[in-house]
Amino acid sequence: MSGNALRSSANIEHNDEVDLNEGKQIELNAIPGSWTSDAWWVEKEEPEEPDLPDNASGLSGKWTSDTNPNNYFEDKFPEPDKPEWNGDISQWNKEQGLYNIDYTNPTSEIYANIGDTTTPTKTSKIAESKWYGGPGYEQITVVGNFSDTQTTSYNKTGDKSGIWDDGLVNNVRVFGENLVLDSSPSETKTDSNNHYGTSQVYGPEELSITSTYTGVHTSDIDIEDFATNTNDDTNVYLLDNTKPTITYTGAGEGSEIWTNVPFTIGMLFKDKDSGLNNIDYRLENEERDTTTNEYLGTNESAKSIDIGRAGQGNVSRDNEIKEINTTININKDGEYYLYLDRLSDPVGNNLFPTTVEKGPYKYDGTRPSVDLDFKGRSYTTTDAAGKTRIEYIADRENKIYLEGWDNISGIQRIEYALIKNNADKTNDGEGVGWTTLHNYNGTGNKYINVGT
Incomplete structure (x- = not known):
């Protein structure tokens, strides 16, 4: 209680004498701390009520206390409530007035290393929110470092209450094929430690988690000391072991x-x-x-x-x-x-x-080519529609030589038909029709020129 009407120059300490000014009261409350052979969390017996001045001006004062260990340890023991108090208060039967006070938060650090299962730390303390992974760097190791070794000017006894418990959680969320990050984690791993039955473990001590899961790793750590001071931290790491x-x-x-x-x-x-x-x-x-x-x-x-x-x-x-x-x-x-x-x-x-x-x-965007060579008599004429054509005179043995070829994909099929006396004989019902000269059946060379 500094900077108040009771005492303006410093905190109230053990065995201090304090004058109560008009209208003031003082309340003493036990503050969680550590225990040693001569210093305890709370006292069993309440201090005696002091004599308070009283005069015609109405000066008065009040003395209240909440230092009863039964009340404190039954109702206000730091969370989590372990180990359960067994009702034995003999350990607090100590000389009145020995208190240790720990107002200082414990310290915590979180970092990650990258490597593989054989060499887990090829790169130590990697950067946050940058991508790591791939061949030889498939495994990330997230480390939480915890201690309760610091004191401040408020710790009048220089006491450190020690680590109550600490924890590390690593959640991995993944990107979907739509490139949106999933809202729920696909992998969750935890590690924790506690000293519920041991006093004044100052550390440092480590917790660690390894993972090869591709995605966004959100790593959280938290620590609490015996005086209920807490600390926590969160880091984000990125791991990619998935091929494009x-x-x-x-x-x-x-x-x-x-x-x-x-x-x-x-x-x-x-x-x-x-x-x-x-x-x-x-x-x-x-x-x-x-x-x-x-x-x-x-x-x-x-x-x-x-x-x-x-x-x-x-x-x-x-x-x-x-x-x-x-x-x-x-x-x-x-x-x-x-x-x-x-x-x-x-x-x-x-x-x-x-x-x-x-x-x-x-x-193949190029048409096949075909050549016709007639062996016999022929002449050029113009039909009634004005179209010029070649007519072959079949009064003797005649032959037509047909040759076809293609530049790249090959000849699939060659067909021909004869027309007699201006009548279309390609489908006369008498079996004349189209005649297949070549039909590629999947064997042989389909690119050799064909003639008949």
């Missing part, structure tokens, strides 16, 4: 079917945690399903992206590049293959440690 992903659209991962419609290969690169850092891919034109090398190596493309953030702790929370969308257009003849060489995040998680091939992507 790729989603294909458009032509997707390729097909063995040739097409004459231009198409695109769509790719969405994503890393929902530490983000993207390196993307390397290339599209090459090859000749695996053709007999021509005319298009070999043409219309190719390659891309290499390096964001420049590789390493532990180089990317901060909310500064990640989590998605990159790209497309490749194919509108030139060729048989293409997509090679994915690398897709990695800053901490080294790589979806493609070795090159992955996708494809083929087959495009």
